Amino acid sequence: MKSFKKALLLLVSIVSIFVIYLVFNTLNFKTKQLNSDPIEVLKVNSSSKENFSKAIKIKTISPENTIDFDSIQFQHFSDFLKNTYPLVDSLLEKKTFNSYSFLYKWMGSDLTLKPIVLMAHLDVVPVIEQNRANWKHDPFGGEIINDTIWGRGAIDNKVGVIGIMESLELLLKDGFLPKRSIYIAFGHDEEIGGLNGAVKIAQYLKEENIEAEFVLDEGGSIVQKLVPGIEKDVALIGIAEKGFVSLELSVSIEGGHSSMPERETAIDVLSNAIVKVKQNPFPAVISPPIEEFIENLGPEMPFANKLVFANKAIFKSLITGIYEESASGNALVRTTTSPTIFNSGVKDNIIPLTASAVINFRIIPGETIATVTNRVNQIINDERITIKTGAFVSEPSKVSSTSSFGFKTLNKTISEIYPTALVAPYLVVGATDSRHFNAISDNIYRFSAIRINKENIKSFHGLNERLPISDFENSIRFYHQLIINSTSK
Incomplete structure (x- = not known):
């Protein structure tokens, strides 16, 4: 009996120590969230949403068969950017790659600082003809209905293109002068691999010996009730992609x-x-x-x-x-x-x-x-x-640091624009143009300042792609603040 009691006591002791160990680790599992103060809400031009609508109306489709490529639509988009954002077009250095991809450079005042690279892509996936009847609104109509804009590219990824361009135009109009140089890279064939767009831009930057402090492309987003156990919005910053x-x-x-x-x-x-x-x-x-x-x-x-x-x-x-x-x-x-x-x-x-x-x-x-x-x-x-x-292959990307200037600046900017959202690193399961920029920076991040939830998560590349105007305007605010935070010191 005594030996049994000793064994039982030993077992209870082991279990107690194990439980204490688990609880100790849990109590010391401290938050890593920033407590940034929200900034004053930037007033966005009323014309911005109309510009976004016009961008969606231009059918910059990357077809599976290159014979179906419509160069006229891409030329229309080029003209649209030039005419809609005259300050960006006239004050920033611009290079063109394969006629329809662009690299803008805004020279900083301190050339000892590494530049940043902001990316987005101009092209969209096709709309399957048999599915057109299932679209609630014209997929290339750019219609604004009940404060939501509808159409292919609303999420993937003309919100990035127009968000960046609107923020640049505002900063130039206000006379902002960056200390750190800024490169804006817009590829025109991301949806079919980026070989004629992002690849050529990245090759040029490598030839120019450009080493970026960080690169930001699409990939992560602000997810709503998609992380089990968390009710708050979660901003997911992609630090790697599959x-x-x-x-x-x-x-x-x-x-x-x-x-x-x-x-x-x-x-x-x-x-x-x-x-x-x-x-x-x-x-x-x-x-x-x-x-x-x-x-x-x-x-x-x-x-x-x-x-x-x-x-x-x-x-x-x-x-x-x-x-x-x-x-x-x-x-x-x-x-x-x-x-x-x-x-x-x-x-x-x-x-x-x-x-x-x-x-x-x-x-x-x-x-x-x-x-x-x-x-x-x-x-x-x-x-x-x-x-x-197969012909198209891509190795998993390297994993970017979460202690770098780039990640910390993204984290801070997100917290300022979305003060109630949690922020976390993330693995992007799809492929982005940023994978071509591995030689340009060790710190590549993937994030779009838009909300993704169960209602719209299947709409990009699918049916009824759409985005609330408030998300689009916050995207402008995000890029505007990110540029200030990244290039003012």
Whole structure:
């Protein structure tokens, strides 16, 4: 009996120490949020929303087939920028790349300071013709209805282009003189890879030996009730983005008449390979950007959530399990696997000789295109299947610092414009033009000062893209204040 009591006492002691350890870590999991004072609300010109509307009306579409590229629309947009923002056009140095991408330079007074680079893209994705009937308003109408502007590019990404240009025009009109030089980079083909726009701009900056203090592109946003356990708005600053590779799988096997099928057909072999890949997902990991996300938002959560995140080394599997429950969360903790194309067969009574498929992978930091390809080869393990890498590939970006001047300035600016919002680093799951600027700066960030919620999260690249006018005006205020904060000292 005594030995039992001793064992029980020991167990209770161990559990108590463990609980104390968990609670101690939780109580010392302190907030990292800034307490910046909100600034006076900048008065935005009443013409700004009309300019935004005009920008949406110009169909700067990047088509999948380059033959369908409409150069006239892009020339219209070039003329629109020149005529609408005369101070920017006349007072800033401007360079053009491949006719429709632009780089503006506003020379600072102190050339010992590294410049900053602000980015956005002029192009938009197409509107699928069969879906036009499902749009509530003309996708290229730029209509303003009940203080909301509708149309392709309202979110992705003409709000960035016009927000930057409006803020520059205001600053120039007020006689603002930056100490730090500013580069404004507008690519015209981001939606199809940026090879003729952002790539050329980045190459030029590299040739000029430009080293930027930081680069800011689209990517993160202010999300509303999309972070479990947090009711407040959360401004997500992308400090890294996932890589991209598509692998084409193909197989060739003797076909024949469908009345006499062999044990396996080309479709069988390829289908089984895809099933194997899907049934063996990449492992879930807490990458550095997600660690930073947890460190910044964990202290703001209810106690139970806070306890888990304060002790993430112990509860790692629980944390990744929570993320895995949703598609958006799952994308943050692993390299994702998405079969997107399957081609085979031409007639219902003919067994096809060949079959091909494409699987798209979005690669988490820590993995590479090579490790993804090797893993897929090992999983499939079938010599009959040929695996080729797609033409467009991108390695995961490097992870930018959260202690740099750039991140701190972004954090401060967001807190001044959105004083009630929380701020956190983030992993961007899509691809942006900023990935081409790795040679220009070690500190690349991705953030748009717009609110994303369950109502509009699927609208960009989808149906009924729209943005409240208040978000557009706050975007102008954000860029205006960011330039002041970045270049005044």
